[in-house]
Amino acid sequence: MIAVVVGLGPMGRGIAQVLAEAGHSVRVVDATAELGQSGLERIRADGGTGDITAAADVESALADAEVLIEAIVENMDAKRELLARVAAAGGPDLLVASNTSSLSVNEMGRAFGAPERLIGLHFFNPPTRMRLVEVIVGAATGDATVKRSMSLVESLGKTAVVCQDSPNFIVNRVCRPLYYEAQLLVAQGVEPAVVDAAARGGLGHPMGPLQLLDFTGLHTHLASSETALREFGDPRYRPIPQVRGLVRAGMTGKAAGRGFYDYAIESPRDANTRVLRRPGPAGGSTVRVLTCGAPTASLVAELNRLAEAGDTVLDSSDGGWLSVVPDGVGWVRLHQRADGAAFAEVVEDETARVAVPGFVDQLLDQLQAPSVRVPALPGLVVDRLAYCMVNEAVTVVEEGTATAEDVDVALRLAMGHPRGPFESLRSAGASAVYQALLSLTEAFGDPRYRPAQLLRRQALGEARTR
Ligand SMILES: NC(=O)c1ccc[n+]([C@@H]2O[C@H](COP(=O)([O-])OP(=O)(O)OC[C@H]3O[C@@H](n4cnc5c(N)ncnc54)[C@H](O)[C@@H]3O)[C@@H](O)[C@H]2O)c1
Structure with a gap:
């Protein structure tokens, strides 16, 4: 198949490489013929093989082309202008895909003039490594276009998921509250490394949300949060004020040397390790664990009765326990990850005078559960x-x-x-x-x-x- 890739930033170059490696003939285009040529040279330098040629402009690239994927700058006016040129020069069956991360596929469909042939193909960075492609279907995108796009994605050895056109699509939308809650926890006094270590230990995430935000850049995250709030018009999407402060101070994350972490002092990896307690050898007498949701009168009565034995641990993340947890009872939240490994949050709160009795560590050793200490905030962290x-x-x-x-x-x-x-x-x-x-x-x-x-x-x- 002959495919055209327009825009040779990191995304366009990666997409061109993936298409060529899957056996397609690829024509690459940038804003000028020179930029197109240097983009092709970078693709080759990055190890890109296969049939890739640079075209001087989009019009000449389009001859006999079946698919065009645009990955130009994320700006609706620029995309609109490009789509008008593609509409004038492309064949009647040309499938047009945009790699946009935040612009409306519906709006682009209208700008193109044949919305039934326009779709979003949201590759992730770097396209050569990331297996997922979100297929963004506009209100007027035709079924045939969806089918052709799915088989194109499959031909690249990637996995397609279908998403109706809506702000943030799937991944960035579902992760938005993960980032918001992580930031709110910091604003409520939890050390960033504790939040990240809990997300990694309790949920098995490869990287904690705050380290990820630092990596992406807090300014980028803040801008997309403002967009989400505007688009959804729902106060649940409002950005966290502390992040605005960090961005204004130029502390935008790893590239700036400081964000949620101060990279001059300690790497996120070292900080995560520092806050994690690793279990010691199992031993000691049995510790009683009472796993509960919200406190009820009977649960509180039972816990008060058990408290006297001095060997009882409450396992709950419900914030309601703060006002009724008896002295002498340990308070934890035990997790079992998808891989079967155990992890624990241990509630320790000097302000609220929630202490950690010695037998809590004994329990964690028995369970071989790594742990972090967290304040008595509702829901704890994980x-x-x-x-x-x-x-x-x-x-x-x-x-x-x-x-x-x-x-x-x-x-x-x-x-x-x-x-x-x-x-x-x-x-x-x-x-x-x-x-x-x-x-x-x-x-x-x-x-x-x-x-x-x-x-x-x-x-x-x-x-x-x-
Ligand atoms: N960077 C990411 O992590 C990421 C991930 C997924 C999707 N996206 C989306 O992919 C697209 C490209 O992202 P990027 O980070 O590679 O962008 P980039 O801004 O780094 O590169 C854009 C490229 O397009 C070229 N360009 C600009 N206007 C042009 C025009 N009219 N015609 C031809 N070429 C033109 C520029 O010269 C540049 O080479 C954007 O829509 C972005 O939102 C980015």
Whole structure:
């Protein structure tokens, strides 16, 4: 197949390389013939092989072409201008795809004039390595265009997930609350390394959300947060003020030497290691664990009775326990990751006078669970991050943007999460997640935690089948 790639930044160069390596004939174009030529030279220097040629302009590249993928600068006026040229020079069957991360595919379809042949193909960076492609379907995108796009993505050895055109698509949308909650935890006094170590240890994320934000650049994240707030018009998407402060101070992340981490002092990896307690050899007498959701009168009475034995640990992330947890009881939240490994959050809060009895470490050694110490904030860290992502994912499905299966595939492939949000939902149960979100809503009084109606219905359905 003859494919044209327009725009030879890192994305366009990577996409051209992937197309050529899959056996397609690729013509690359940039803003000028010289830029096109130097883009091709960079592709070759990066190890790109196969049939790739540079064309002087988009018009000459389009002769007999079947597909055009644009990866020019992220600016609607520039894309509109390019699409008008493509409409004038392209054949009647030309499939036109945009790699945009944030612009509307519907708007581009109208600018192109034949919206049935226009689609979004959102590759991830770097396209040569990342296996996921989000296929963004506009309201007027034709079924034939969707089918052709899916087989094109498959021909590249990548996995396609389908997403109706909507702000942030799937991956960036579902991760938005992960980033927001991580930042809010810092604003509420949790050390960034503790947040990241908890996300890695408890959820198996390859990199903590704050390290990831530092890597992407806080200014980029802030700009996309402003867009999300504007597009959705829902206060749950409002950016976290502290990040605005960091951006204004020029502390935009790793490239600037400082963001959530101060790279002159300690790397995120060292900081994550410093806050993590590794379990010692198992031993000692048995510790009693009471696993609970929100406190009820009978649970509190039982815990008070057990407290006297001096060997009881409460396992819960519900913030309601703060006012009723008895002295002498340890407070933890135990997690079992998708790979079976154990992890624990241990509540230690000097301000609220929640201490850690000695037998808590004994339990962690027995379970061989690495752990971090966290303050007594509602939801603690891991469940708060996980459930807010689940809630967003349920909203995405509720509004018809994507299927639950595609959301899970997308998060696993693009983010390396061992479990997609719907797998997490199945493992925790809809009622538990729904109740946890209600509890967060009550504790914080913030619409961020408002559970999706679909989740509420799932929780009720689950209760009725029990
Ligand atoms: N960088 C990422 O991580 C990432 C990930 C997914 C999607 N995207 C999207 O992919 C697109 C490209 O991203 P990038 O980071 O490679 O961009 P970039 O800004 O680094 O590069 C854009 C390239 O397009 C060229 N260009 C600009 N206007 C042009 C025109 N009218 N005709 C031909 N070429 C033109 C520029 O000279 C430049 O080489 C954007 O839409 C972006 O949102 C980026």
